[in-house]
Amino acid sequence: DTEVTQTPKHLVMGMTNKKSLKCEQHMGHRAMYWYKQKAKKPPELMFVYSYEKLSINESVPSRFSPECPNSSLLNLHLHALQPEDSALYLCASSHQERYEQYFGPGTRLTVT
Amino acid sequence: GENVEQHPSTLSVQEGDSAVIKCTYSDSASNYFPWYKQELGKRPQLIIDIRSNVGEKKDQRIAVTLNKTAKHFSLHITETQPEDSAVYFCAAREINAGGTSYGKLTFGQGTILTVHP
Numbered sequence: 001d002t003e004v005t006q007t008p009k010h011l012v013m014g015m016t017n018k019k020s021l022k023c024e025q026h027m028g029h030r031a032m033y034w035y036k037q038k039a040k041k042p043p044e045l046m047f048v049y050s051y052e053k054l055s056i057n058e059s060v061p062s063r064f065s066p067e068c069p070n071s072s073l074l075n076l077h078l079h080a081l082q083p084e085d086s087a088l089y090l091c092a093s094s095h096q097e098r099y100e101q102y103f104g105p106g107t108r109l110t111v112t
Numbered sequence: 113g114e115n116v117e118q119h120p121s122t123l124s125v126q127e128g129d130s131a132v133i134k135c136t137y138s139d140s141a142s143n144y145f146p147w148y149k150q151e152l153g154k155r156p157q158l159i160i161d162i163r164s165n166v167g168e169k170k171d172q173r174i175a176v177t178l179n180k181t182a183k184h185f186s187l188h189i190t191e192t193q194p195e196d197s198a199v200y201f202c203a204a205r206e207i208n209a210g211g212t213s214y215g216k217l218t219f220g221q222g223t224i225l226t227v228h229p
Binding site for chain 1: 222
């Protein structure tokens with residue numbers, strides 16, 4: 001398996017909801033990333049996990065909570081989001097942090 | 113932190129022509145420069161990359177050049193085809209104070225390439 005997969009593809013949630021995004025890879029990569037991409041903008045890094053430990057948090061609001069249960073899985077827990085958090089959330093992985101990153105298809109999130 | 117500027121923001125060419133997209137970066141310690149292609153509604157796809165110990169890299173119709181002194185790198189696409197139409201992002205990977213990479217990519221603002229048949 002040479003792909004990064006993400007579920008769900010689309011998510012609509014209210015500002016009081018709690019939801020989670022899931023990312024999975026079976027390439028043996030030990031670094032995983034969450035990015036946020038607004039329309040017509042580049043991806044912006046949110047979090048980096050290296051060997052299942054959080055190594056970078058780009059000052060992301062606490063309403064976004066990442067979790068790395070094992071080396072293949074990365075979650076992003078969402079709570080009390082704002083409409084401006086609506087975006088495409090991309091997961092990526094790499095062999096280690098110094099190697100090339102491969103992106104998943106993303107979850108398109110709409111906060112109402 | 114790193115800052116990456118990308119030009120042009122839009123580029124329109126005729127099929128068969130060449131296309132060149134340029135990026136500059138601010139942190140001379142950055143050592144890895146990938147290029148991603150993103151079609152509408154799709155994931156960013158890594159198309160080519162270059163490391164700071166190399167000046168040029170080529171893969172079929174795509175090439176990337178790096179000038180470390182001037183801190184700029186460029187993507188060259190030859191014999192463009194309509195399926196090359198997409199948004200192209202350059203990026204630079206930062207090095208931390210200890211001299212190792214912690215995986216952070218800083219992206220340019222993107223170039224919308226349109227190839228007309």
